[in-house]
Amino acid sequence: MMARALSGTWLALVFGFMIAPLVVVAGASFGRGGRTAMIDFPPHELTWQWYLAIPGDQVQALALSISLALACALAAALLGVPAALGIVRGDLPGRRAIAALFRLPLQIPAVVVGVSFLQLYYIVGDVIELPLVGSFWGLALAHLFIALPYVVGSVVAILNRFNMRLEEAALVLGAGRWSTFRRVTLPVIMPGVFAGAVYAFMVSFSDLPVALFLAGQGFVTFPVAIFQSLDYDFSPSMLALSTLIIVFSFVVMVVVQRSIGLTNLLHTGGAG
Amino acid sequence: MTARWHLLMWPPLLLSLALLVGSQSIFLRGSFFADLRVGRLGSELTLQNYWRVASDGFYLSALWLTVRLSALVVVFTFVLGYPTAYILARMRSVWAPLLLALLVATSFVTIVIKVLGLVILFSPGGLLNVSLLWLGLTDQPVSLRGTEFGVVVGLMYFTIGFFVLLLYGVVRTIPRSLEQAAQLLGAPRWRVFWRVVVPLSLPGIITSALVVFNLCMGAFTSAALIGAGRILTLPVLIQRTVMLDARYAMGATLAAVLLLCGLAINLISILAVGRLKAARRVVA
Numbered sequence: 224m225m226a227r228a229l230s231g232t233w234l235a236l237v238f239g240f241m242i243a244p245l246v247v248v249a250g251a252s253f254g255r256g257g258r259t260a261m262i263d264f265p266p267h268e269l270t271w272q273w274y275l276a277i278p279g280d281q282v283q284a285l286a287l288s289i290s291l292a293l294a295c296a297l298a299a300a301l302l303g304v305p306a307a308l309g310i311v312r313g314d315l316p317g318r319r320a321i322a323a324l325f326r327l328p329l330q331i332p333a334v335v336v337g338v339s340f341l342q343l344y345y346i347v348g349d350v351i352e353l354p355l356v357g358s359f360w361g362l363a364l365a366h367l368f369i370a371l372p373y374v375v376g377s378v379v380a381i382l383n384r385f386n387m388r389l390e391e392a393a394l395v396l397g398a399g400r401w402s403t404f405r406r407v408t409l410p411v412i413m414p415g416v417f418a419g420a421v422y423a424f425m426v427s428f429s430d431l432p433v434a435l436f437l438a439g440q441g442f443v444t445f446p447v448a449i450f451q452s453l454d455y456d457f458s459p460s461m462l463a464l465s466t467l468i469i470v471f472s473f474v475v476m477v478v479v480q481r482s483i484g485l486t487n488l489l490h491t492g493g494a495g
Numbered sequence: 496m497t498a499r500w501h502l503l504m505w506p507p508l509l510l511s512l513a514l515l516v517g518s519q520s521i522f523l524r525g526s527f528f529a530d531l532r533v534g535r536l537g538s539e540l541t542l543q544n545y546w547r548v549a550s551d552g553f554y555l556s557a558l559w560l561t562v563r564l565s566a567l568v569v570v571f572t573f574v575l576g577y578p579t580a581y582i583l584a585r586m587r588s589v590w591a592p593l594l595l596a597l598l599v600a601t602s603f604v605t606i607v608i609k610v611l612g613l614v615i616l617f618s619p620g621g622l623l624n625v626s627l628l629w630l631g632l633t634d635q636p637v638s639l640r641g642t643e644f645g646v647v648v649g650l651m652y653f654t655i656g657f658f659v660l661l662l663y664g665v666v667r668t669i670p671r672s673l674e675q676a677a678q679l680l681g682a683p684r685w686r687v688f689w690r691v692v693v694p695l696s697l698p699g700i701i702t703s704a705l706v707v708f709n710l711c712m713g714a715f716t717s718a719a720l721i722g723a724g725r726i727l728t729l730p731v732l733i734q735r736t737v738m739l740d741a742r743y744a745m746g747a748t749l750a751a752v753l754l755l756c757g758l759a760i761n762l763i764s765i766l767a768v769g770r771l772k773a774a775r776r777v778v779a
Contacts, residue, residue: 230582237579241601244612251615302507309504330757332713334730335750338737339518346521368514429605432715446607453720465608476600485599
């Protein structure tokens with residue numbers, strides 16, 4: 224009995240610690256703003272005013288972050304699935320080394336990715352006159368570089384558990400190779416693809432360092448906007464947007480749990 | 496039949512390789528040239544940047560600060576995270592899956608927003624400081640921005656969810672029957688935990704702790720947002736050296752040092768776990 228009460232208290236404390244900043248952001252987004260500061264937590268009176276007055280540049284930053292993350296997740300899925308199929312089924316000598324090669328970007332700190340892609344883009348830009356720094360595709364490519372290992376890892380994990388008999392059965396029953404892939408293989412590996420894509424989305428969406436290096440004039444992602452506003456002009460509408468993102472993250476998690484289960488997502492964390 | 500599967504792998508592999516080799520070789524090469532500031536490099540190969548990092552007190556103290564703060568985060572994350580993972584893994588109530596889902600969901604909210612909440616929570620007139628002052632626990636407001644304490648707290652939010660999930664998996668692989676056996680033989684609960692659970696999860700603890708340490712060494716977002724330009728860990732220093740001072744070669748050298756630290760930690764991790772496993776085989 225004692226032990227149960229003790230562990231219950233411990234969990235309450237640790238979870239309270241973990242959730243506190245999110246509660247503060249959500250709470251303060253409904254505050255009117257005090258006399259001394261714009262931020263008011265706990266709010267003295269509740270108001271929607273910051274949700275109705277989100278400035279255009281903040282909406283733009285959020286829209287940029289979301290489209291970047293979508294592009295990154297889509298590209299990572301389109302490239303990650305064939306890569307995983309090749310690794311698991313290709314039967315090449317040294318496939319462990321190839322798998323390790325795909326994981327390598329995870330070992331590079333994001334700041335180093337930022338520095339190195341900045342210099343790569345300068346040189347590429349000089350040679351083919353393509354300004355990649357400060358461009359959507361330049362940043363998307365760098366995000367893809369960090370995010371691809373997650374999709375490869377999660378799809379490899381699921382392919383290793385795949386029962387080949389399913390495919391053989393489909394082939395014996397007269398299905399073509401393509402329709403076997405589309406109607407048997409793909410549905411089985413889909414949870415892995417989805418889990419990897421969710422990870423890729425989050426990696427891109429929450430990235431600050433790479434975006435700081437590769438952002439340009441008037442090209443600002445949401446994390447960069449928060450970074451800049453913390454030092455200069457912090458506005459409570461930022462909190463309103465952040466609260467919407469928190470709600471969105473929780474909704475995504477519920478969808479993930481309902482559709483593929485959290486275990487599939489957790490397997491992705493180690494990237495294979 | 497199976498021979499053609501590997502063809503699928505080449506486009507993504509070549510793209511990854513091109514980006515990896517292209518980006519890493521260019522910046523590493525840059526670190527071997529003299530830094531002439533304003534983005535220009537010298538023309539002769541030299542080791543002077545590395546010499547500078549190894550001898551200049553400013554860079555050495557930044558490196559030491561990064562190692563020290565990362566180690567502190569590992570200790571605090573372990574103290575909070577390990578019991579939590581254990582309790583969650585052994586919980587039989589209906590709350591267990593719910594709490595696990597909550598843990599995953601909170602870890603998935605971007606760190607930028609968590610840091611934002613922390614800064615508000617610790618602001619001079621904020622809830623925490625008002626209550627601390629009222630309780631008489633401090634005589635002046637505890638500040639987060641620009642302090643080492645703040646950066647450690649911020650980094651913990653970056654690592655704790657991940658750490659708990661890793662160790663949750665580790666504890667789940669330890670059969671409950673081992674604990675029950677020890678309990679039946681009369682060992683008190685804390686002793687079962689200390690003599691059975693901890694030793695069996697030790698390899699998992701070591702690898703997870705090193706993963707957290709590595710994450711902290713390379714962590715930019717918490718350190719930059721909370722450090723506010725006063726706590727210069729290596730990642731923050733790299734960004735400022737390149738973006739504010741336009742010293743590309745020096746920034747590249749620091750980045751190479753950070754990369755080497757990460758590789759060294761990984762090597763230690765592999766060796767340590769290998770030795771532990773070997774030792775266990777001898778005992779068994």
